[in-house]
Amino acid sequence: MQDKSTAEDFDVVIVGRGPVGATLANLLGLCGVRTLVLEREARAYHLPRAVHFDDECMRVFQTIGLAETILPHVILSPGMLFLDAAGRMLLDWSRPQTLTLMGWHLSYRFHQPDLENVLIGGLARWPRVSLRNRCDVFALDQDEDGVRVRYEDLSNGRLGEVRAGYVIGCDGARSLVRRFIGSGMDDLGFHERWLVIDVLLKRDRDDLGDYSLQHCDPRRPATYVRGTGTRRRWEITVLPDEDSQEVALPAKVWELLSRWITPDDAEIERAAVYTFHSVIAQQWRNDRLLLAGDSAHQTPPFLGQGMCAGIRDAANLAWKLAAVIRDGAPPHLLDTYQSERQPHVREFIELAIRLGGVINTKAIEAGLAAGEVRENAPVKLEVKKPLLGPGLALGDLPLAGHLAPQFALRDGSRSDDRIGYGHVLLVDSLATLPSRPAHSLPGIKILTSNDAEAVGPWLRERGIIAALVRPDRYIRGTARNETDLDRLMAAITPPTHVPSAA
Helix, strand or coil: CCCCCCCEEEEEEEECCCHHHHHHHHHHHHCCCCEEEECCCCCCCCCCCCCEEEHHHHHHHHHCCCHHHHHHHCEECCEEEEEECCCCEEEEEECCCCCCCCCCCCEEECCHHHHHHHHHHHHHHCCCEEEECCEEEEEEEEECCEEEEEEEECCCCEEEEEEEEEEEECCCCCCHHHHHHCCCEEEEEEEEEEEEEEEEECCCCHHHCCCEEEEECCCCCEEEEECCCCEEEEEEECCCCCCHHHHCCHHHHHHHHCCCCCCCCEEEEEEEEEEEEEEEECCCEECCEEECHHHCEECCHHHCCHHHHHHHHHHHHHHHHHHHHHHCCCHHHHHHHHHHHHHHHHHHHHHHHHHHHHHCCCCHHHHHCCCEEECCEEEECCCCCCCCCCCCCCCCCCCCCCECCCCECCCCCEHHHHHCCCEEEEECCHHHCCCCCHHHCCCEEEECCCCCCCHHHHHHHCCCCEEEECCCCEEEEEECCHHHHHHHHHHCCCCCCCCCCC
């Protein structure tokens, strides 16, 4: 056995190098945290999986300095339409093609291997981040000082171990880390088999359209998604009496696709049956072990929020880990990770289940109730992002737990690039802080109307004089007056700030 004093030592070990693990590693690298990523596979999985992310995710990718590298690999999504069996529109979920308050577009489509390659490539920028592929973690032993992480190097069969202050399980639905935490799962009741078919078009089929289509046909519900380039996806319900292996055979796949395309139009890249689940881990933390992404929650795909939820996990968790490891914040700060994220993700999963009811026409009224009924027109769906659950936000102050906007600076750049992955205080001018000169606020950037013209109007429209924004871009609290402002200043103990990803 290797003595703990001679084992390699890291602040954080991340198990799993998918989009969530790689994003978390980039954020920790930005914070200067010694991080090791252990991944069982040799390289990123080459076939499509997730196909959508939103403006909030792109803002996280901006924070880690990779948004511009990702942009050439994505296309904008115009949204999703829900059609009945006769092709009539039931529900209109169009997405605006303008920038949102996040500074990005509301909906992007992507090919997951492309995204993973950018995120993994980005790790090389951080001298304190290491990645080891073909390493299969099999044991996690906690003690008072940290975690002993044991793994097998699958390239040579040798056993290895490292020490970690914290271990984060980004290791998917069958998470080993979750088993070591001992967490059960809350089942929200959705479990259905769907055949997922990815094809590559051989010729133009512009008639298929750019919108995602939910075919709410009681005989066989189906989903169409346009991907990047020539990629197109169909997700088709598997009926109760059908065999999962037989329904994925080429002859059956082409039979199911025949209403849209034929073998003359496309080649099948992959056809596989997946069971979509709706579950949430009951316990996301056991002392030094934590969960993020699919290891903590799984959602039906109808909102396109599965990977997005994991990216939000990473953004919430990384700065708190850095505060504990680097700045001496108390470890119980990490308890706010689950308390804030779990209600947020539950709300998204519950909405996805309701939309699944529309697609399956089993609970159409419940699904339509999520939208706005319009006379002589389809119901218009507007999905509002949930608020954070209870945690660090000063919940009795306006806007606490909401996402803060990203402002355009007077030099044309985006405000997040100046702020970095740290706290920022939004005020109209420094005159708002007459007794608090800028140098008395260590670790907090200040953004005023001199930096971004829209800051002052944004504050005044909301009846506030200041807003304190956390590194994950959520509002910790706002101030209507001097008393509120004093509360905001007291909330930053200790300060957490890292430079931008220049």
